[in-house]
Amino acid sequence: MFNETVLKEIDEIRVKYPDRKSALLPSLYIAQREFGWLSQEALLCVAKTLNLPETEVRGAASFYSMYRHKPAGRNLIQLCTNVSCMVLGAERLADFISRKYGVQPGGTSQDGRFSLVIMECIGACGTAPAMLVNTDFHDSLTEKRIEEILEKYK
Ligand code: FES
Numbered sequence: 003m004f005n006e007t008v009l010k011e012i013d014e015i016r017v018k019y020p021d022r023k024s025a026l027l028p029s030l031y032i033a034q035r036e037f038g039w040l041s042q043e044a045l046l047c048v049a050k051t052l053n054l055p056e057t058e059v060r061g062a063a064s065f066y067s068m069y070r071h072k073p074a075g076r077n078l079i080q081l082c083t084n085v086s087c088m089v090l091g092a093e094r095l096a097d098f099i100s101r102k103y104g105v106q107p108g109g110t111s112q113d114g115r116f117s118l119v120i121m122e123c124i125g126a127c128g129t130a131p132a133m134l135v136n137t138d139f140h141d142s143l144t145e146k147r148i149e150e151i152l153e154k155y156k
Contacts, residue, residue, distance in 0.1 A: 004047050008036055012051050022052050026062050030069055039070040075110040075117040077155040080134040083120050086127035095131055096120060098145045103152065115156065 004012070012032060016025040029048050030040060037044040040063050049056040063069045070078075079099065083092040096107060096118070105111040105118045126132035129141035133148075140151050 004033075004036065004051060008032060009051060016052065023054065023058075025052060026054065026059065027066070030059070030063050034069055039073050070117075073110070075105070075114050077115060077136055077152075078117045078119065078134075079105075079152075080119045080121045080124070082122065082124045082126070082130070082132050084123040084127075086123070087131040090130045092131040092143075095143055095145065095148060099148065099152075102149070116152070 012025065012029050015028050016022055019025055026048070029052055033044040033048050034040055045059050045063060046056060048054075049059040052059075064071070081087075081092060081096055081099065083096060099116075099118055100106050103111055103116050103118075104113075105116045107118050107120045110117040121134075124132055124134065124139075126139070126141045131143040132139070132141040133143060134140070135151065135155055140147075
């Protein structure tokens with residue numbers, strides 16, 4: 003179950019809305035932050051906390067791509083390979099990340115350091131290619147720049 007701090011955080015979100023369903027997506031995000039991914043246990047915690055049917059919680063969680071449904075590495079790389087990024091070499095960069103760090107798209111490196119997800123546009127087309135590492139935004143990517151950036155994430 004969530005600890006008292008997390009329950010308070012979710013409650014503060016819940017009271018902002020007339021319908022508790024409106025707090026579902028941010029609550030799932032909090033659960034993912036707390037558990038690292040949305041396991042069956044995490045989904046049940048959200049359902050109980052918001053007093054919503056478990057099927058409704060699972061349905062929302064499975065609909066959105068920003069929720070993880072299996073354990074992830076310590077750092078999540080979300081690389082955009084949509085049109086602007088693709089034109090500027092994002093697919094080559096995805097291959098580079100896979101080779102250099104041993105992590106395939108949708109997977110996690112054996113050492114648990116990185117998970118890699120290929121994303122649709124993240125709104126940085128003007129400075130493509132772009133990626134998120136956890137919640138940090140990085141753009142104008144090259145292989146050298148990716149190496150420098152990922153060095154900081156252990
Ligand atoms: S296409 Fe990659 S940020 Fe828009």
